[in-house]
Amino acid sequence: MKLSTRGRYGTKVLLDLALYQGVGPVLLKDISRRQRIPLHYLEHLIAPLIAGGIIRSSRGAKGGIWLVKSPAEIRLSKVILLLEGSIAPAECVTNPKLCESADACVTRDVWLEMENAMNEVLESITLQHLAERHKSKEQLKEKMYYI
Amino acid sequence: MKLSTRGRYGTKVLLDLALYQGVGPVLLKDISRRQRIPLHYLEHLIAPLIAGGIIRSSRGAKGGIWLVKSPAEIRLSKVILLLEGSIAPAECVTNPKLCESADACVTRDVWLEMENAMNEVLESITLQHLAERHKSKEQLKEKMYYI
DNA sequence: TATAAAGTTGATGATTTTAGTCAGGAATAG
């Protein structure tokens, strides 16, 4: 039940964009360095985010990537869906036809409940929430230097 | 974010045992047939369940496996933990030392929230619940033949 | 318009995990 690096890296990328929002295109190179994601791997990670319409990109000098919508409009449920596909703990949840007895299967019901519980969490958190949480943690850290 | 067959098969095995509880040792061969799990694979699946103390086994003629506790006392959280290990969506949740900035990381907080949400679901469901749900679905199915 | 910068795409590869299979062994009932 682990997310792949796609989901984890991708979420970090978008948090990074949310934190650097409004300053124009953000370089992949910079995101790579700040978030410790291999640049060449990062290049592949952004494809589904562009296809999903939550970031845009520009090539060439002064190029980079940026959020298309405001961070408050981007929910993690969407992000994870784009990067990982369905979050359901078993294929049969999303695609009942894979198993003849799907509708009679009580274990499938459990996996469905788990998916719903996860989706509630992801649905309730936006990039703005993440950015705010991050800033408030940073502030806390700075204050601690003066104690 | 998929469970492996270990978690899915294993849960079915235990549901099967809960349904056939009280009739003495249940043959792996029968579980294999009813739950459509390869026998040789099943033999490996039961090891962590025995080690975890929720089933016991006896070899030889009239052998088989059975639940050690009552189905009402066995929560799915325990089952999945034995079969899959931690259900956390990322290693850093269980083992913060893997990442220097774990305590400052807001994405890690999200993965932790997801884990908690899943655990609440799994904590709230016992094998008895599963068995009851199963029987009531079966009954519904029988009734439908007479409509 | 030449050039450097930066994202895009497709091919490839190393490593790990998954999902088994198989052979032989050990315990148990009768």
Added chain:
DNA sequence: CTATTCCTGACTAAAATCATCAACTTTATA
């Protein structure tokens, strides 16, 4: 003693994961 049944370790094929690389396209700007 013997048939039955679970146990264990070794092994394997296939898939997924996590990249890396090279060639290419687009863009800003000197």
